Amino acid sequence: MVRMLLTGNKTTAYSAMRSRVQVVSAYPITPQTTIVEHIAEFIADGLMKAEYIQVESEHSAMAAAIAASNTGARAFTATSAHGLLLMHEMLHWATGARLPVVMVNVNRALGPPWSVWADHLDSISQRDTGWMQYYVENNQEIFDTVIMAYKVSERPDIMLPSMISQDAFYLSHTVEPVDIVEQEVVDNYLPPYDPPYRLDVNNPAGFGSLVMPNHYYEFRYKIAEAMEKAKKYIKEAAEEWYEITGRDYRGLLDCYRCEDADVVLFGAGTMMSTAKEVVDWMRAEGKKVGVARIRVFRPFPGEDVRKVADGAAAIGVMDRAYGFGRGGAFFNEVNSALYNHRNRPPTKNYIIGLGGRDVKPRHIRAIFNDLLKVKDEGLDEEFRWFGLRRENMPEEEI
Amino acid sequence: MVKLTIPEIELMSPGHTGCQGCGATIAMRYALKALGEKTIVSIPACCWAVMPGVWPNNCMRVPLLYTAFETTGASISGIKAALRALGEEDVTVMGWAGDGGTADIGMQALSAAAERNEDVIYVMYDNEAYMNTGIQRSGATPLGAWTTTTPVGKTKFWERRPKKPMVDIVAAHKVPYAATLSIGYPEDFVKKMKKAKEISGFRFLHIYSPCPTGWKSPPQYTPKLAKLAVTSRAFPLYEVEEGIYRVTMKPKKTPLKEYLMLQGRFRHLTDEDMKELERDIERRWKELLLKEEMTAKLEELNE
């Protein structure tokens, strides 16, 4: 085992190296920038053998990655916030073209007002692009997930792109010990990319032509079908990785002490590590609380959400993003998974941590206590902007 | 006997869905003849994104990647990078975009690919408007032209700006080769294409291809218009190699009016208006000759 002290961004660069990506096309944006710098250094030092296209924009980064992938090379890129939004058209393109491009997104807030800090609205805004979406909680998980994501994306019966989102600064610039699995071990796990169809002068074919309404529909259905199947393969890929590394990502939903919990708090990203810690403290006080971290958002683990609902008397959902007009996306998706289910405990949305505002243990504790109140007294309000500044509010109360 | 310089190979089968008299179909046919079968083509949104045929039909006998409107420069860069990674170095990669996809929305990705000197051929087939969406003005629409977004109306709202000089713009990126081609001169066309194929680095080819539907011209006049554009100096044929301009055809000048009056898109122009166009075209022609004269001196530097 090679344990190194690495930031999330350097970990990301290592994950690309170990995945033996063949084409990288990328454009800098805070806080993703050091990812593309580290990859460039790896290539410059001969540690990594890949073509590197220094494109002029994220839109071109994705367009070039798509073209490279269609030509038969394993393609990688990374971005954040406004860069991800600029890619939007091409994100849909990668899906429609059925290309297993893998991308790391550093979750960052959207301007204006300018903010470079953690917020999930960038990737949430790409929800319907047909990318598999993972949200990670630590640097090790970035490394592991990139490799597993290629494995799933490149399956001939999946052929869909994957986005791995890590929180700005909490991971991108924070050093943690990471096990950089040896190359031979990764090679055994992840075989070279060998797509069933590609741009090949010996076997000419057209990719992406005009299609009439009598066929378009079926192309879309096939994507839906692959996305559904991916649930099984994500678990299989995690099972195999678990056997090799002992690290457990076998659930699309990462449940922590949910089994006998009265109230369960959903959410994604780094704040869920904090939540797990608070669960331990409150459990010690005899309060039956649990955490369900949404590790995979697309495909959505609806079945797992229902299982959690079977045991819980109240459910809270933390969203580090707000969908103007109707609450956080995670909340809405948890709700929609439950609507046709027998057991529907009350659900409450906590909007929290936007633009990198710290989510502290005492915030989570207050949320759990609030949820326990919902359990006993019923739902008071659907949406709560947690810790919203009031006039003359002392700084330490925020 | 005259020796044929145009290869017999056909890499475009019959059955394309272009309009009658479409210059762009002729352009593709000649281009593939010159480049041969070891070619991969990337096409963004434009008429040519529809013309190969509706799925599962395809009139192209080379691999073809459709891409988004503004991405040609990036798309061909990605293909070439992947081919390098896979060790397939002997394949020619050609981007094939319209004038709108090149001079307007695709300008950024084009400029970046040119500046990086990507080892690809970028073709701008120029029908002087957004034809796929139904004849709207582009940056390459010529002075005086009617389009649906520059209608003549009661206020003479027709196009007020001359064409964007794309070869000059790309040549300013210091790429090895940039040239203009016209489907009216197949030998010159194929010669430049073949020349481009043999050069490595970024190569930009601006192909003049008439559009009867958009220009309101009789379909059978497509080759004739493609010649008259050159002889009237509306579209001079030249190339820029390592910074050195060379006018590849200096034909006897024909009247601009003859060229203009075969096309409905210029029908509203008065003699006075046409003089304004003539002045602009003559100025550009002289400028081109001066560039040729001036850059000839660079020959010494290249040696």
Ligand SMILES: Cc1ncc(C[n+]2csc(CCOP(=O)(O)OP(=O)(O)O)c2C)c(N)n1
């Ligand atoms: C981002 C985007 N904006 C607009 C369009 C619509 N559109 C498709 S083709 C086209 C015009 C293409 O013009 P040009 O590049 O000159 O090619 P032509 O159709 O004339 O051959 C437009 C505006 C699009 N496909 N994508």
Ligand SMILES: [Mg+2]
């Ligand atoms: Mg056009």
